Amino acid sequence: MRDNDSTQFDRLPETAADREVEGRPSRKAVVEWWTDRFGVEPSIFDGYTFWEKGAGRVWALPANPDPPIPVEALGLNVLRTRQEHWKPTTAGVQRFCQKATRNVVVLDREKAERFLAGEDQEVDWDGDWGYLVAAHDIAGGVEPIGVGLFTYGSLQSMVPKGRRREF
Numbered sequence: 001m002r003d004n005d006s007t008q009f010d011r012l013p014e015t016a017a018d019r020e021v022e023g024r025p026s027r028k029a030v031v032e033w034w035t036d037r038f039g040v041e042p043s044i045f046d047g048y049t050f051w052e053k054g055a056g057r058v059w060a061l062p063a064n065p066d067p068p069i070p071v072e073a074l075g076l077n078v079l080r081t082r083q084e085h086w087k088p089t090t091a092g093v094q095r096f097c098q099k100a101t102r103n104v105v106v107l108d109r110e111k112a113e114r115f116l117a118g119e120d121q122e123v124d125w126d127g128d129w130g131y132l133v134a135a136h137d138i139a140g141g142v143e144p145i146g147v148g149l150f151t152y153g154s155l156q157s158m159v160p161k162g163r164r165r166e167f
Helices: 027-038 090-096 109-116
Strands: 049-053 057-061 076-080 104-107 130-138 141-151 154-157
Touching: 027 049, 027 076, 027 090, 057 090, 076 090, 090 141, 104 109, 104 141, 109 130, 109 141, 109 154, 130 154
Parallel strands: 104 130
Antiparallel strands: 049 057, 057 076, 130 141, 141 154
């Protein structure tokens, strides 16, 4: 096993058996996590490569360059691993969860506005606790807004401070 180099992007191994860096998730584990947690079709990730930079920041790139890549940013930051519970990013949910079938809480206009402003709020949700896709019906279709953390009847907005908006 080699050490993780936090100054460069390394491609995730296809499977855990292919792992060269201890603790690094595999592509298979990442795709299965999105599929199991949010019900997205695995094929949505076809054509994307997954990369790690630092400890557990996973990025998706619709290209396949040769690793390692010594750059500051690459593709879209979609997931944080190397912690007890993997956490999707707002950008990851917005890009890959348009057709999510599980753990999606659809908010009415008032609740969606409060969510975008970064407010925590009580919601009526009888599904899984943990990270959810917060969504809103826009122009006749449900669109993901971002990531919420649901516990004890409360939905905590995980919208990054710089992306919050008040209406």
